[in-house]
Amino acid sequence: MLDIGSLPKMVGTRGITGRRAPAMVLFLCAAMAAGCGHSSTAGTSGSDGSGTAGADSDSSAEQAAANALKTTPLTQADIDLYTDIMKTAADKVTNATGDDRAAIDLMKKMNSGQPSGTVTPDQTALLVRGTQLAQIDEQIAAQRGVQPRYDAIRGVIEGLVGPMVCTSCSGDGGAQPASAAQQQEWAAEEAVQKTDLQLLQPNSAEITNLQKQVRGFLTNQGGG
Numbered sequence: 605m606l607d608i609g610s611l612p613k614m615v616g617t618r619g620i621t622g623r624r625a626p627a628m629v630l631f632l633c634a635a636m637a638a639g640c641g642h643s644s645t646a647g648t649s650g651s652d653g654s655g656t657a658g659a660d661s662d663s664s665a666e667q668a669a670a671n672a673l674k675t676t677p678l679t680q681a682d683i684d685l686y687t688d689i690m691k692t693a694a695d696k697v698t699n700a701t702g703d704d705r706a707a708i709d710l711m712k713k714m715n716s717g718q719p720s721g722t723v724t725p726d727q728t729a730l731l732v733r734g735t736q737l738a739q740i741d742e743q744i745a746a747q748r749g750v751q752p753r754y755d756a757i758r759g760v761i762e763g764l765v766g767p768m769v770c771t772s773c774s775g776d777g778g779a780q781p782a783s784a785a786q787q788q789e790w791a792a793e794e795a796v797q798k799t800d801l802q803l804l805q806p807n808s809a810e811i812t813n814l815q816k817q818v819r820g821f822l823t824n825q826g827g828g
Contacts, residue, residue: 662751662752665752665753666751666752666753666755666756668752669752669753669755669756669757670755670756670759670760672756673756673757673759673760673796674793674796675792675793675796676796677796677799677800677803678757678760678761678799678800678803678804679803680803682757683757683761683803683804683807685750685753685754685757686754686757686758686761686811687807687810687811687814689741689744689745689748689754690741690811690814690815690818691814692741692744693740693741693744693814693818694814694817694818696737696740697737697740697817697818697821698817700737703730703733704733704737706730707730707731707733707734707737708734708737708821710727710730710731710734711731711734711821711822712821712824714731715821715822715823715824716824734821734822735822738818738819738821738822740818741754741758741818742754742755760800761804761811762815764797764800764801764804765801765804765807765808765811765812766811766812766815767812767815767816767820767823767825768815768819768823768825
């Protein structure tokens, strides 16, 4: 069993970009020895190893899409894809019932310092389910066959807009001086980010609200 007193309070960290989850989610997954991480469709392998091959393929496709978005601005179609999937995810989280509702409620209680004592096996299962619900948009994207592209878009959007954006984070700060080529690359990426922010601005309130609805229960920022 887990001692709830030993669990850190769920606090906002770097936004859930790409396939990165909040620190508390990762901690819960490790502490509970649960198969939590990417979407439920990734990393499953059959006896012939085909599942692993599929996951590797998705990862490669996602990385390629993410790299492309470093130098190519988002389009309105990208934003529309993100918001459409997030609206579906928000509906599922907001109208959750049964174990899904219990998982959300338990995570909210833990954020408030309750319950005290140890986490039972049943509660552990609910916590795992809660981390999965916070990534349900990935499952929806996978069902629609657009997960690699969606994850890349999500990585950009949630790194720039939303309640968990790290406003004080900086991408540089290395000890070694950057080469002229590196500085040029950074300048190009910064220009793309500025363009992305301008495009996202009219949708920023909606995007922020959707993020709170889908993942806010992890950090007591609404949701569920």
